[in-house]
Amino acid sequence: MTGDTVNLASRLTATAEQGEILASDDTRRALADRFEWVDAGALDIKGFAEPVRAWRLLGLRPVAREQRPFVGRHAELRLLQGELAACRETGCGQTIFIRGEAGIGKTRLIEEIQRKATESGFACHSALVLDFGGGVGRDAIRALARSLLGVEVTSNTEVVHAGAARALSSGVVAGDDSVFLNDLLNLPQPPELRPIYEAMDTGTRSRGQLDLVARILHRKSQQAPRLLVVEDLHWADQLVLMQLAKLTTVMAQFPALLIMTSRIEGDPLDETWRAQVSGAALTTIDVGPLPADDARALAEVLIAANTGFAERCVERAAGNPLFLDQLLRHADESQAVAVPGSIQSLVQERIDRLDWADKMAVQAAAVLGQRFAGSALAYLLDKLDYVPERLISRLLVRPHLASEDVFLFVHALIRDAIYDTLLRSRRRELHQRAAEWYADRDPVLRAEHLDRAEDPEAAQAYLAAARSQATEYRQEAALQLVERGLTLASDRIDCFSLTCLKGKGVDGRTRACSGSR
Ligand SMILES: Nc1ncnc2c1ncn2[C@@H]1O[C@H](COP(=O)(O)OP(=O)(O)OP(=O)(O)O)[C@@H](O)[C@H]1O
Ligand SMILES: [Mg+2]
Secondary structure, three states: OOOHHHHHHHHHHHHOOOOOOEEEHHHHHHOOOOEEEEEEEEEOOOOOOOOEEEEEEEEEOOOOOOOOOOOOOHHHHHHHHHHHHHHHHHOOOEEEEEEEOOOOOHHHHHHHHHHHHHHOOOEEEEEEOEOOOOOEOOOHHHHHHHHHOOOOOOOOHHHHHHHHHHHHHOOOOOHHHHHHHHHHOOOOOOOOOHHHHHHOOHHHHHHHHHHHHHHHHHHHHHHOOEEEEEEOHHHOOHHHHHHHHHHHHHHHHOOEEEEEEEEOOOOOOOHHHHHHOOOOOEEEEEOOOOOHHHHHHHHHHHOOOOOHHHHHHHHHHOOOHHHHHHHHHHHHOOOOOOOOHHHHHHHHHHHHOOOHHHHHHHHHHHHHOOEEEHHHHHHHHOOOOOOOHHHHHOOOEEEOOOOOOEEEEOOHHHHHHHHHHOOHHHHHHHHHHHHHHHOOOOHHHHHHHHHHOOOOOHHHHHHHHHHHHHHOOOHHHHHHHHHHHHHHOOOHHHHHHHHHHHHOOOOHHHHHHHHHO
8 A cells, every 4th residue: 555545544543542543534434324423623644735634433323324215216126026926926936136336226225125025024034245354255155044044144153053953953954964054054064974074075065055055945935935135246256156046046946036136347147157047037137327306316315405516416426326425425525526435446446457458548548538539548548459348348438329439438437536546647648648639639628638737838728729719709618718728827928828818808809919929
């Protein structure tokens, strides 16, 4: 780690008293739902231009803040409720796969459907595939099995032993299956079973485990229909994916639904996976952006949504409820232009997964803006036949439907966040290249890129750009360019020409001034 984060962390650590925890404003904001904080004032920290606000941790919030009301998603809810009803009536289940970009509301939709399922007599069991820490990418099946047997992931060994004994005595698990039951529950094999277990290869163990899960599900779903949820398949490893494929092929045998979720980027249910389950019922639901009215309803819960700020956030979030929530959390400050830290880290995670060439390409594209020409990007990368195919397949950019050489970032906030990751020197270099590209194509964009490249020619370029706008009778735009040029101009002659252009009211008739340099 390098940069401000390290500096800030070490200064906060040094400032904290014994037994005290200080956090930065970003950290406090990200954890506002879970913890109580008290303002610890502003600290002057070397390397930071402005004083930095720090927060002292008081403790956990006694109760999690009431969840905000659920909005929209009527079609998805209706479809899912229909599947629940069909499952209960026919006694046959199936698998439903819910996909969508990060923060679009997959988990929230599942919570809603779990609530409705519980109301209509389903028992719910859920498992998470984790990307970090214990059980990374695995153990989703174990978590489901534990939940079906009434022992939670956090239960201690005695509780797990008791759960196993209950499963055996009630007949939910047959005595012959003890070895697999122990395996599923991570219990040590007793001496009499150890040789049998040790003689098995991993394939046999995994098959045995899965067959046992199916039998448990069969018996348990006779007591009450079941809703099984496995979230975040984008982090699942091959073993979990294989187990879920097998489970999908048997779901029709019981009154139970299996719902799985994944982000679209990194969706692991490819053709091979789908071929494994061919013949089994599998419904895929793509969760798209919230329509503007629903997004406004969500914003209203947080702040008075009729303010200009709320409306700007709704627009900027483009239907992503997580982005909207994060943007609105900045409502107390005048930081409306910054990309919130949580979005920044989501995007950073995606960039980290790119190889070097794709990373360079996506950063160069970010310098060009939310919408960019493929040929301009190729020029910046110095690869004339470059086409951003891999960025498209990674769902970072998409082709413009109407024009061939034009591409768009899938989300404006993603472009902003990528732009923010660029080091200043690299950013300047890329803006310089972009200015070259626009030199005989677009004087306004040339000037703006030179400006961001901190090039001394920028003032002059604004002069040229203002003139080009003036000749096309775009006075307002020309005036803005002159103003920006004036703030940059250090050269007396540039100042003179710009002032002259401004003084004459910036229109087509001012060209008389232009010969002065
Ligand atoms: N329909 C909705 N009504 C109200 N709030 C919503 C809705 N959808 C999402 N949200 C809120 O938006 C945020 C992000 O939603 P959620 O966690 O469900 O996204 P996700 O698709 O599961 O993202 P990830 O891929 O990161 O798991 C949450 O705070 C959630 O409560
Ligand atoms: Mg989620």
